[in-house]
Amino acid sequence: MGRPKAGEPELGRELIAETALDILDSEGLEALSLSQIARVLNVQTSALYWYFKSKAALYEYLCELIFRRVLDDVDPSLTGRDLLYAFGRGFRSNARSSRDAAKLISVGGVSEGLRTELIPGLLRRVAVGGISPLEARQAVTAIEALSLGWAIFEGSQNPVVGEVMRQTNDQNDSAFERALHALAYGFGTDSAKKNPA
Amino acid sequence: MGRPKAGEPELGRELIAETALDILDSEGLEALSLSQIARVLNVQTSALYWYFKSKAALYEYLCELIFRRVLDDVDPSLTGRDLLYAFGRGFRSNARSSRDAAKLISVGGVSEGLRTELIPGLLRRVAVGGISPLEARQAVTAIEALSLGWAIFEGSQNPVVGEVMRQTNDQNDSAFERALHALAYGFGTDSAKKNPA
DNA sequence: ACCTGAACACCGTTCAAGT
DNA sequence: ACCTGAACACCGTTCAAGT
Numbered sequence: 072m073g074r075p076k077a078g079e080p081e082l083g084r085e086l087i088a089e090t091a092l093d094i095l096d097s098e099g100l101e102a103l104s105l106s107q108i109a110r111v112l113n114v115q116t117s118a119l120y121w122y123f124k125s126k127a128a129l130y131e132y133l134c135e136l137i138f139r140r141v142l143d144d145v146d147p148s149l150t151g152r153d154l155l156y157a158f159g160r161g162f163r164s165n166a167r168s169s170r171d172a173a174k175l176i177s178v179g180g181v182s183e184g185l186r187t188e189l190i191p192g193l194l195r196r197v198a199v200g201g202i203s204p205l206e207a208r209q210a211v212t213a214i215e216a217l218s219l220g221w222a223i224f225e226g227s228q229n230p231v232v233g234e235v236m237r238q239t240n241d242q243n244d245s246a247f248e249r250a251l252h253a254l255a256y257g258f259g260t261d262s263a264k265k266n267p268a
Numbered sequence: 269m270g271r272p273k274a275g276e277p278e279l280g281r282e283l284i285a286e287t288a289l290d291i292l293d294s295e296g297l298e299a300l301s302l303s304q305i306a307r308v309l310n311v312q313t314s315a316l317y318w319y320f321k322s323k324a325a326l327y328e329y330l331c332e333l334i335f336r337r338v339l340d341d342v343d344p345s346l347t348g349r350d351l352l353y354a355f356g357r358g359f360r361s362n363a364r365s366s367r368d369a370a371k372l373i374s375v376g377g378v379s380e381g382l383r384t385e386l387i388p389g390l391l392r393r394v395a396v397g398g399i400s401p402l403e404a405r406q407a408v409t410a411i412e413a414l415s416l417g418w419a420i421f422e423g424s425q426n427p428v429v430g431e432v433m434r435q436t437n438d439q440n441d442s443a444f445e446r447a448l449h450a451l452a453y454g455f456g457t458d459s460a461k462k463n464p465a
Numbered sequence: 466a467c468c469t470g471a472a473c474a475c476c477g478t479t480c481a482a483g484t
Numbered sequence: 485a486c487c488t489g490a491a492c493a494c495c496g497t498t499c500a501a502g503t
Contacts, residue, residue: 120497121468224413227374250451315487
């Protein structure tokens with residue numbers, strides 16, 4: 072044991088990341104450690120440092136992976152506000168399908184690929200029609216924030232969301248969708264520009 | 269050393285919590301450990317267990333403390349949608365004033381006082397006029413989610429918000445305020461109930 | 466190139482023992 | 485009641501050494 076057995080998948084960034092997401096799913100963020108990953112993979116903890124220079128680097132990689140999956144699930148033909156809406160839905164449903172994924176994102180750093188490739192691409196697709204680049208950036212920020220925050224509360228035992236959860240899932244889904252809709256389609260319109268009395 | 273000196277503040281939940289928030293502020297969530305708190309306070313780590321039964325219990329206490337401060341800053345005469353708006357602003361500005369406070373909230377659990385006292389009180393103040401209790405719960409959830417998510421992105425090096433940050437603070441503030449307004453005043457209205465084509 | 470094995474400083478938690 | 489001191493299992497990281 073400890074050495075590659077025939078028939079066993081080869082150690083690498085992919086396998087390490089998948090194992091990490093499995094642990095995140097089954098045991099939560101607290102239990103997600105390099106030691107635990109190594110234990111599952113039957114290697115020494117130090118072996119992981121050949122593929123990731125630190126725990127933070129692994130976390131960045133995981134965040135990018137999650138983000139990439141969300142974008143892959145979104146209809147590529149969508150643009151503008153419809154894209155905003157679909158992105159928010161995908162972000163939350165993905166975060167909800169994997170326990171503590173939202174916590175990971177809130178704690179993990181931002182990778183190079185995310186900063187230079189994925190986000191700019193998303194922004195370009197949102198900034199169409201009457202939506203300026205600045206407006207697109209602000210809207211994406213708002214959608215990301217709502218979806219991430221919502222997923223965090225859903226994952227935790229938050230009392231507010233907890234109550235909402237105890238109602239039917241339909242009602243809860245619609246609560247999120249209503250908020251999302253208010254943001255995606257209400258942001259930057261006249262009704263959102265007015266200040267309250 | 270190690271024993272209470274005359275003139276030194278007495279060890280207790282208050283002092284431990286304040287020290288913890290100081291560390292959170294100056295060194296971030298990663299550096300916030302029981303050992304570090306004990307080191308600053310010149311006591312043994314095990315001494316802290318007299319006041320908190322675990323690290324998680326301390327985190328809960330800190331979350332409740334932060335939440336309480338946010339509510340204390342909100343004009344007590346506000347109700348309904350105006351309260352929603354003010355609560356969101358306070359939540360984010362408080363989270364922003366203390367580094368990694370948002371991360372702490374996303375990771376920390378929910379205390380008894382928060383669940384049974386603070387949140388129900390907030391809900392009661394929101395559910396006035398044309399706003400039903402269910403609607404109030406959903407709206408508070410949405411506002412909390414947006415404000416928490418926004419604060420997390422602000423605290424991190426998120427690329428989207430990072431870009432927005434590099435613009436003037438006014439612009440960034442107004443981006444958040446616009447999103448907040450869309451939620452507080454757009455949620456539950458006719459425009460938010462319609463589904464996109 | 467890829468992994469082991471040992472070492473280091475740090476962490477959360479428990480518990481007997483002191484005062 | 486309140487705190488020390490020692491112990492335990494676990495963690496991230498480094499690095500020489502093997503193949």
